[in-house]
Amino acid sequence: MPYDVVIVGAGPAGLSAAIRLKQAAAAREAEISVCVLEKGSEVGAHILSGATIDPQALDELLPDWRDDGCPLAEVPVTNNLHWVLTKKGKFNLPHLWTPPFLHNKGTYTGSLGNLCRWLAGKAEELGVEIFPGFAAAEVLFNEDGSVKGVATGDMGVARDGTHKGDYQPGLELHAKYTFFSEGCRGHLSKEMMRIFDLRADCDPQVYGLGVKELWDIDPELHQPGTVIHTQGWPLTEHGANGGGWIYHQANGQVSIGFVTWLNYTNPYVSPFQEMQKWKTHPQVAALLKGGKRVSYGARAISDGGYQSLPKLVFPGGALIGDSAGFLNVPRIKGTHTAMKSGMMAADAAVEAIVSQRQHDELTGYTAAYDQSWVKKELSIVRNVVPLVKKFGDFLGSGLAGITMWAEYLGLKMPFTLHHHPDHETLWRKDLVRKIDYPKPDGVLTFDRLSSVFLSNTNHEEDQPVHLTLKDPSVPVEYDLPMYDEPAQRYCPAGVYEIVGEDTGDPKFVINAQNCVHCKTCDIKDPTQNINWVVPEGGGGPNYPNM
Template structure:
């Protein structure tokens, strides 16, 4: 018999990101309209709301306008910096060309958008949710899905606290808490470990493409005030990934307080196992245009996070008995726009509207079919449909030709000429070539001024895990890294991880061992995605562990 206590709610939401908090707020708004009492709880694995939130971010306020129309005058931090300039650079090693606005559809121009910290926006949304009576529990990681006797989702249980690495209970042991709900929303972000399990149990991906991903590596810099232009937004493509036949690109956002958000996304379908997304980002900063902006500046924060790039054709079935997937757990990112906050928020709102209707009609525990039905007729579906072929075209034909073809299809779709085809995706973990078929990449050493190593970067993320706890990066077969991945791919986990978690030691003495430095993990999920044998399984560590991003 379980020694865990339980708490009942009408709706439990796993994850205090933009989707989860928007769902919580909408649940309470509609309940108030109907003069109903609907209890809502939000679990957040970070030490506080926003601690694990990372985005560029340029945000379309469409969903925020729907949810909280007075946000611009109500203290919302996002209102500080509207976007004033929008540029797109195509980089070569030493030069750049600016893509004319006339070549791109209007929805790519960032008119009416804002740039700032998504973490701070979530902190503000959490305050609004709590004002409405939502209970938010930061530092509590949902570790287990609970089921009713009929197989429907009953809720979740938080992880036990005070468990030693060997599985024994320490002196401060506390059992997890069960949270039971009529409906449970999973808003874990990209590659959520419980969401992944739900997709397997309920076969939610049987009618969609596999999800594909990118890894975003971000830094915040204080720069020379003379170079700071609040609201200026720049996106780049081309160099340095073009040197390896890989895809992705960078961003430069001039935000509040004299800071710029800079970052680089590497699509995880790359083929060369020697590619290091972290080092590609560092190399990108040495481009003359980027280096000139950062000269004399200071790096103040660092983080990394995978993003769901599959778009419309990779969205799984959104509901199952007793719950729903919302936000980036399902994958609503609009890749060409480099925006997913507004679509994630709207998905949470749609799910909330379906749940309130079901609860008021006492249909608890069934499938919230009204949620996917509402998605089918929403502006989110229309927006994602217009750009559905962009990522596959660029992957198939490369940056130059692929981007040109993608531009043509976006213009056609925008003007009402629907393309009679939808291109498909292939899993990222299947794309690596053997190490003997590729050129090894020699990345330059960091200078400690403009470019940095991974360990000093992780320090800036304020990442911390209790050292004596079970390792949350688990291996299905502990022999695979050395016996298969090392001879085949030179163990790519050493390079695709942006936090220095994985390393091979003892290779020079003929006794290689695979070492997992789990304390460094910034919860980006790249290992769970890109590992070629899918041998690494990311599960939640003890609640409150991981990065503590102050302003990301």
């Protein structure tokens, strides 16, 4: 199936690119065919974010969105708070201590999944073809080594590799340019970085794991438009970093969640259980009292920012959105920068296609980024994450605040601090204290399996396991004695477990059907032995409004 542009992933970056391609082509009185592949069962099924969104890119893309039925317009942010938590108390960080760009003025809070569904409708109105339930499984190349397109995965393949009765081979989609918009740690994007050495001149990417729940709460406690961010407890008990969010959204719901940066050192840390423990803080527990948890999900996020951005282009394609890593960590926002990246790549592709070029490098995208507000925004905050990691949550945050103020006022810092890979940070289990997390009460705190149930996760069980091991012996022979096999704890869906250890015959079990596609295992595994690849199209979580 030939197209001018194929886009892998119907997230905010991919859909913004699709819309901009059609807009720019129309302005040039040209016809450009665009296809978007989405591995989820529908657009939005795999989308998860807090989310508080800066509308800057949306204003550029679709200026009338507020009056055009966009669900994001329902709840503008009206109150912004930042809590520094201790075990029992909190300190409100005054606005005067933080630069204005952290104050959330002019932002909106709501479901990023629903925003993507709305964007998909706008794209289809312009003639974009969107195929949900089709996972791009392989990159195709021309004879000269440039990207030719992608192939979707075969359907109806049994676990042993044989073809079942409903077998259907994958489709090849050829394109003049292919955009990879898979989100954080996309498996094809990872291949592009390796094949074209796109990370040669940048820092390694670093990550956090966000665990999210939606709650229906007591109407008397609901304050639409109030957004709260927290830092400090409980991660400070383990020398780890991250923080929580509480967003009062539409329909009496709050989005709550907790991000654990994946550079932590203690292999007994469980990001899922840290989130459950965070909910027991008196301030958070009081808000949720009498409420009901209605949804659950988890997703890794790219935290590296400015210095971890890879080369964005290669012959025949480009990385956009969180596949490249445009998140602004201090603002806890990446939707606007992701959307803008897709728009810049789209403009460059239209120029190339109208000029009758194909399969070359879209240098216009790189040039546009270099002159964009995206680069400026990421540059201002580039030292925040390294400072917090180096000096700890409180001193590091203070130093980070000073650098942000200086950069905001035009005093550019003469240095850029660097990142180190998350999978290299774990200490041996004999060097750390084992963490005893409280048992869930089923009212405020919960276990992983009941949580996965709320994510509506489903995979065809008789299919090849999509969580592959480069060496099947490593989990038991190396990771277990060295780190007590940390995959048992860093996975927020209970995918990995060791069984038979009490009888002296330990075995590493992968419950792939539980996978919520967060990618944490692919990131944090200390020997990089776990490689996440796409399962059969349509598998995974089915988030209704995350």
